[in-house]
Amino acid sequence: MNRLRPASALLLGSAFLLVGASACAQECLDCHGQPGSTVTFKDGSIRDVTIDPQAWAAGVHGSMGATCLDCHGDKKEYPHPELKAGSARDYTLAHYTTCRQCHEDQFKKQLDGVHIKTIAAGNRNAAVCSDCHDPHTQRRITGEDGKLLPEGRLGIPRTCARCHGEIQKKYRESVHGRALVDGNPDVPTCIDCHGVHDIADPRTTTFRLASPRMCADCHTDARKMAKYGLSTQVLRTYVADFHGSTVTLFQRRHPDQVTNKPVCYDCHGIHDIASKGDPGKGLQVKANLLRTCRKCHPDATTNFPEAWLSHYIPTPDRAPAVYWARLAYAILIPSVVGGMALFVGTDYLRRRIDRRRHLERRHRVEPS
Amino acid sequence: MSPDATFEPPASYDRFTLSDRVQHAVMAASFVVLAVTGLPQKYIYRNNRYLDDLIDLMGGLEAVRVVHRCAATVLMLVAVYHLLAVAHRILVRRASLSMLPRYQDAVDAVQAIRHNVGLAAERPRTDRYTWEEKVEYWSLVWGSMVMIATGFMLWNPVATARFLPGQWIPAAQVIHGGEAVLAILAVLVWHFYSVHFRHLNRAMLTGRMTEDEMEHEHPLELERIKAGTARTAPDPVALARRQKVFLPVAGVVAALLLAGIYWFVTFEQTAIATLPPPR
Numbered sequence: 001m002n003r004l005r006p007a008s009a010l011l012l013g014s015a016f017l018l019v020g021a022s023a024c025a026q027e028c029l030d031c032h033g034q035p036g037s038t039v040t041f042k043d044g045s046i047r048d049v050t051i052d053p054q055a056w057a058a059g060v061h062g063s064m065g066a067t068c069l070d071c072h073g074d075k076k077e078y079p080h081p082e083l084k085a086g087s088a089r090d091y092t093l094a095h096y097t098t099c100r101q102c103h104e105d106q107f108k109k110q111l112d113g114v115h116i117k118t119i120a121a122g123n124r125n126a127a128v129c130s131d132c133h134d135p136h137t138q139r140r141i142t143g144e145d146g147k148l149l150p151e152g153r154l155g156i157p158r159t160c161a162r163c164h165g166e167i168q169k170k171y172r173e174s175v176h177g178r179a180l181v182d183g184n185p186d187v188p189t190c191i192d193c194h195g196v197h198d199i200a201d202p203r204t205t206t207f208r209l210a211s212p213r214m215c216a217d218c219h220t221d222a223r224k225m226a227k228y229g230l231s232t233q234v235l236r237t238y239v240a241d242f243h244g245s246t247v248t249l250f251q252r253r254h255p256d257q258v259t260n261k262p263v264c265y266d267c268h269g270i271h272d273i274a275s276k277g278d279p280g281k282g283l284q285v286k287a288n289l290l291r292t293c294r295k296c297h298p299d300a301t302t303n304f305p306e307a308w309l310s311h312y313i314p315t316p317d318r319a320p321a322v323y324w325a326r327l328a329y330a331i332l333i334p335s336v337v338g339g340m341a342l343f344v345g346t347d348y349l350r351r352r353i354d355r356r357r358h359l360e361r362r363h364r365v366e367p368s
Numbered sequence: 369m370s371p372d373a374t375f376e377p378p379a380s381y382d383r384f385t386l387s388d389r390v391q392h393a394v395m396a397a398s399f400v401v402l403a404v405t406g407l408p409q410k411y412i413y414r415n416n417r418y419l420d421d422l423i424d425l426m427g428g429l430e431a432v433r434v435v436h437r438c439a440a441t442v443l444m445l446v447a448v449y450h451l452l453a454v455a456h457r458i459l460v461r462r463a464s465l466s467m468l469p470r471y472q473d474a475v476d477a478v479q480a481i482r483h484n485v486g487l488a489a490e491r492p493r494t495d496r497y498t499w500e501e502k503v504e505y506w507s508l509v510w511g512s513m514v515m516i517a518t519g520f521m522l523w524n525p526v527a528t529a530r531f532l533p534g535q536w537i538p539a540a541q542v543i544h545g546g547e548a549v550l551a552i553l554a555v556l557v558w559h560f561y562s563v564h565f566r567h568l569n570r571a572m573l574t575g576r577m578t579e580d581e582m583e584h585e586h587p588l589e590l591e592r593i594k595a596g597t598a599r600t601a602p603d604p605v606a607l608a609r610r611q612k613v614f615l616p617v618a619g620v621v622a623a624l625l626l627a628g629i630y631w632f633v634t635f636e637q638t639a640i641a642t643l644p645p646p647r
Binding site: 249297308328329333 | 409412413415420423424428429480481483484485486525526529530532533534535536537538539541542543545546547549550553554557558561562566636
């Protein structure tokens with residue numbers, strides 16, 4: 001019952017709102033709903049400002065009863081006051097802060113994101129709220145539980161592709177991207193690795209050093225990996241090896257320390273991550289692995305890639321040399337050191353006993 | 369402590385030459401540096417705060433790796449020097465092969481163990497080098513060979529994979545770390561007990577041993593010295609003749625070994641040098 005109450009209140013509230021709101025939107029749509037509605041900015045550029053009434057009504061704002069004036073409060077009068085913005089981009093950059101009225105959390109987060117920093121650095125094309133979420137047509141992307149709806153997830157790469165088209169092309173062909181299109185709910189989309197709103201600059205050393213944990217979030221999840229027959233030992237085996245030990249040490253102590261030791265994506269690809277068996281890129285294919293090693297070890301020969309155990313835990317069948325070496329020292333160290341300790345211990349006791357007897361004897365021979 | 373006419377200072381006996389003692393000091397110093405810089409590297413994956421602190425204290429991981437390799441180079445130089453010094457002692461001075469293990473050492477060891485547990489009345493009477501010292505010396509020789517061989521593979525993985533299966537490199541890493549732990553624990557248990565704890569043996573510092581110490585630790589050697597059957601100084605003419613052959617040969621061998629070390633430490637770069645990070 002308790003869970004139903006807020007939901008029904010919301011429903012009731014929106015029903016009331018809808019009546020008033022749609023009336024207001026209808027008024028604006030009288031003009032803006034007609035194709036060919038345009039504005040002219042100061043720089044002379046013309047922008048189509050037609051709003052498709054059906055798309056608006058189906059969008060999350062329209063369907064929840066938001067009004068045009070909630071965002072465009074200065075357009076209350078008709079004729080509208082003269083446009084101050086020099087261009088459409090000027091207008092967007094000046095008005096995106098309006099989203100904050102309702103979306104405070106997301107707004108604050110994006111202030112820490114790479115896009116805002118890029119704008120601050122002078123690139124005015126970097127994305128603000130409305131570049132990713134067109135407020136007039138944006139559909140609902142999260143469910144009641146706040147989690148992304150399947151359609152929402154599917155749309156993410158397309159949204160990012162508006163600017164990052166080349167990257168999206170690579171992603172689409174990757175093992176994750178293809179599965180996403182097939183409706184797989186487990187694979188990451190852009191935001192699972194890069195974050196949403198407070199997107200970090202992926203070109204920093206900090207991002208690079210932290211990236212193995214990012215991949216490990218899913219790749220050590222036994223429930224997820226079991227579905228695809230993938231190993232959950234990938235992080236453990238990486239950290240135990242030359243490359244991973246350095247990277248993780250730097251990550252925990254000096255997250256901005258530059259290092260040439262590879263992280264997951266240096267070998268597996270950044271956006272074009274292939275399945276391990278992929279004939280062209282999969283690292284289970286020897287030639288592909290050798291090519292990958294040669295990126296940093298240019299003189300590597302065919303034996304060299306085997307120096308990396310390919311995330312396998314050594315067993316007698318796989319990496320027998322490593323397995324037997326481990327076993328040998330696991331036996332050798334305790335037995336040798338234990339034997340030594342045993343001798344040292346008995347030697348110490350014997351000498352104490354001998355000394356005491358010696359003193360006692362002397363005591364008897366030379367009574368004071 | 370007034371001078372006493374009847375006071376006779378206890379006799380002391382030569383045990384280690386200056387060369388021996390310098391070798392020991394340099395070797396011990398490099399051993400400690402190798403252990404201190406090596407162990408935190410071995411256990412990075414343990415995610416241990418104190419080991420991480422130790423690495424930072426020493427200037428960070430990259431610095432630790434360079435220091436470790438420098439200390440390794442010093443250890444290899446001592447090994448080369450030791451090889452030549454032993455060759456000189458045996459070939460030129462014709463010293464007895466007193467460090468070679470003999471059947472008697474096994475007998476001594478068994479007797480020492482039996483004595484400790486109360487099965488034998490007497491402790492074995494040992495000669496110039498006791499069985500315990502031989503265990504230690506040959507462990508060091510064997511351990512150094514293992515560490516140098518596996519160290520080469522880790523230092524030059526690309527070169528190693530040219531003539532060995534690639535898997536031997538991670539195996540070398542396991543052996544290098546395992547042997548290191550074994551060596552460090554052996555030094556802590558065996559060496560510290562026998563020369564620091566049981567009785568502080570200063571022979572590696574002063575080069576000499578008192579009569580009392582000789583009586584306890586090397587009674588057979590002392591007996592021979594006293595009986596006058598210990599080896600006397602070699603004939604100077606023969607010594608000079610053998611020296612004349614030895615020096616040039618040793619020079620060539622030394623040059624070859626040093627070239628080997630140089631080749632070892634400069635063979636390849638990708639395992640240590642900082643290439644630009646992959647993009």
